[in-house]
Amino acid sequence: xxxxxxxxxxxxxxxxxxxxxxxxxxxxxxxxxxxxxxxxxxxxxxxxxxxxxxxxxxxxxxxxxxxxxxxxxxxxxxxxxxxxxxxxxxxxxxxxxxxxxxxxxxxxxxxxxxxxxxxxxxxxxxxxxxxxxxxxxxxx
Amino acid sequence: xxxxxxxxxxxxxxxxxxxxxxxxxxxxxxxxxxxxxxxxxxxxxxxxxxxxxxxxxxxxxxxxxxxxxxxxxxxxxxxxxxxxxxxxxxxxxxxxxxxxxxxxxxxxxxxxxxxxxxxxxxxxxxxxxxxxxxxxxxxxxxxxxxxxxxxxxxxxxxxxxxxxxxxxxxxxxxxxxxxxxxxxxxxxxxxxxxxxxxxxxxxxxxxxxxxxxxxxxxxxxxxxxxxxxxxxxxxxxxxxxxxxxxxxxxxxxxxxxxxxxxxxxxxxxxxxxxxxxxxxxxx
Numbered sequence: 001x002x003x004x005x006x007x008x009x010x011x012x013x014x015x016x017x018x019x020x021x022x023x024x025x026x027x028x029x030x031x032x033x034x035x036x037x038x039x040x041x042x043x044x045x046x047x048x049x050x051x052x053x054x055x056x057x058x059x060x061x062x063x064x065x066x067x068x069x070x071x072x073x074x075x076x077x078x079x080x081x082x083x084x085x086x087x088x089x090x091x092x093x094x095x096x097x098x099x100x101x102x103x104x105x106x107x108x109x110x111x112x113x114x115x116x117x118x119x120x121x122x123x124x125x126x127x128x129x130x131x132x133x134x135x136x137x138x139x140x
Numbered sequence: 141x142x143x144x145x146x147x148x149x150x151x152x153x154x155x156x157x158x159x160x161x162x163x164x165x166x167x168x169x170x171x172x173x174x175x176x177x178x179x180x181x182x183x184x185x186x187x188x189x190x191x192x193x194x195x196x197x198x199x200x201x202x203x204x205x206x207x208x209x210x211x212x213x214x215x216x217x218x219x220x221x222x223x224x225x226x227x228x229x230x231x232x233x234x235x236x237x238x239x240x241x242x243x244x245x246x247x248x249x250x251x252x253x254x255x256x257x258x259x260x261x262x263x264x265x266x267x268x269x270x271x272x273x274x275x276x277x278x279x280x281x282x283x284x285x286x287x288x289x290x291x292x293x294x295x296x297x298x299x300x301x302x303x304x305x306x307x308x309x310x311x312x313x314x315x316x317x318x319x320x321x322x323x324x325x326x327x328x329x330x331x332x333x334x335x336x337x338x339x340x341x342x343x344x345x346x347x348x349x350x351x352x353x354x355x356x357x358x359x360x361x362x363x364x365x366x367x368x369x370x371x372x373x374x375x376x377x378x379x380x381x382x383x384x385x386x387x388x389x390x391x392x393x394x395x396x397x398x399x400x401x402x403x404x405x406x407x408x409x410x411x412x413x414x415x416x417x418x419x420x421x422x423x
Binding site for chain 2 (some may be wrong): 008009011012015051054056074075077078079080081082088089090092093094095096097098099100101102103104106107109110112113114115116117119120121123124125126
C-alpha cells in the first residue's frame with residue numbers, strides 16, 4: 001500500500017542519481033549515492049531492473065557487475081511526455097485519456113479570447129449564492 | 141409494430157445530436173446538459189437493444205413476410221448494437237487505460253513529486269492537465285508554476301481537481317465508446333466536441349466557485365497565449381475555439397431555474413420512452 005507510493009518516489013530518486021552521474025553506475029554505486037535513505041542492496045537492484053523493463057534504463061556488463069545508464073536524458077523524456085504522451089491513440093481516445101486545462105486544439109483565435117477576457121474584466125467578479133453543499137467558506 | 145416504433149425512435153434519437161449541438165444555451169447549465177446528452181444516448185441504445193426481443197415476443201399480426209422482414213431488421217439492429225458496443229467499449233477502455241498507465245509512469249520518473257499525486261515536469265512550456273483513473277495524477281510544468289500568479293495557479297488546480305473528483309473521464313469515455321461504435325455515416329464529430337466542451341465548462345464552474353471568474357478567465361488566457369507562442373500544432377476539430385467560448389461563458393449569468401428544470405424533464409422523458417413504448421404496444 002504505502003510501499004507502492006514510495007516505490008515511485010524511489011524510482012524517481014534513482015533516475016536522478018543516474019542522470020547526475022557521468023557514465024553508468026553499478027547497483028552498489030547507486031546505493032552509495034542515495035544518501036539519507038535506509039535501503040537494502042536488493043531493493044535498489046529490483047528497482048533498477050524494473051526501470052530497465054520500463055525502458056528508461058539500459059545496462060551493460062562491467063566485469064562481474066552490471067552498469068546502468070539512463071536510456072534517455074531527462075530533457076528528452078520530458079519532451080516525450082509533453083509532445084506525444086498518447087501518440088498511439090486516436091484524437092477521440094486522447095480526449096478521454098488525459099484532460100488538459102486548455103488543449104492545444106482549442107486556441108485558434110487569440111483576439112477572440114482577449115475580447116472575451118475584456119468582457120469578463122468589465123463585469124468583474126460577482127458574489128454568487130452558493131447552494132449549501134460541502135465546505136462553503138470561500139464565498140465573497 | 142412495436143419493433144418498428146422502437147427503430148424509428150432510435151433513428152430520431154440518433155439524429156438528435158445534430159440539433160443538440162446548435163443549442164448553445166445548454167452550455168450555461170452544463171450539468172443538466174450532460175444529463176440530457178447521456179439520457180438521449182442511453183435511450184437510443186435501449187430502443188435498439190429491445191427491438192429484436194420485443195419483436196420476438198409480440199409477433200406482427202398480419203402477413204408472415206412482413207413479420208419476418210421486421211424481425212430480421214430488428215435482429216440486425218439489436219445484435220449489431222450489442223456486439224459493437226461491447227467490443228468497442230472493451231477496446232476503447234483498454235487503449236485509454238494502457239496509455240494512462242504509460243503516461244503516469246513517465247511523469248512519475250521525470251517529474252518532481254509534490255505530494256502524493258502532483259507531478260511538476262521540468263519543461264519550459266506552459267501546460268497543466270490531469271491523468272484520471274486509478275492512481276490519478278495532476279501534472280503541471282515548471283514553466284506554468286513560475287509564470288502563473290498564485291490566483292491563476294489556484295484556478296488551474298481547482299479546475300483539474302474538479303475533473304478528478306467528479307470523474308469527468310467516465311463521462312467522456314462513455315461518449316467516446318458510443319461515438320466510435322456508431323457507424324461513421326451516422327455520427328457527428330461536433331457532438332463529441334460539444335460534450336468535451338461541456339465537461340470543461342463544468343470544471344470551470346467548480347473553479348469559479350473557488351477563485352472567481354476573473355482569475356479563472358485570466359488563467360485560460362495565459363495558457364492560450366502561451367500555447368500560441370509555443371507554436372504548438374493546433375489540433376483538428378476537437379473543441380476548436382473553446383478558449384474564447386469558455387471565457388465568454390464565465391461572463392454570462394447562470395440560467396433561470398426553469399431552464400434547468402426543463403432539461404431534467406427532457407432527460408426523464410427520454411429515459412421513459414423505450415419502456416413506455418414496450419409496455420403500451422405490448423399489452
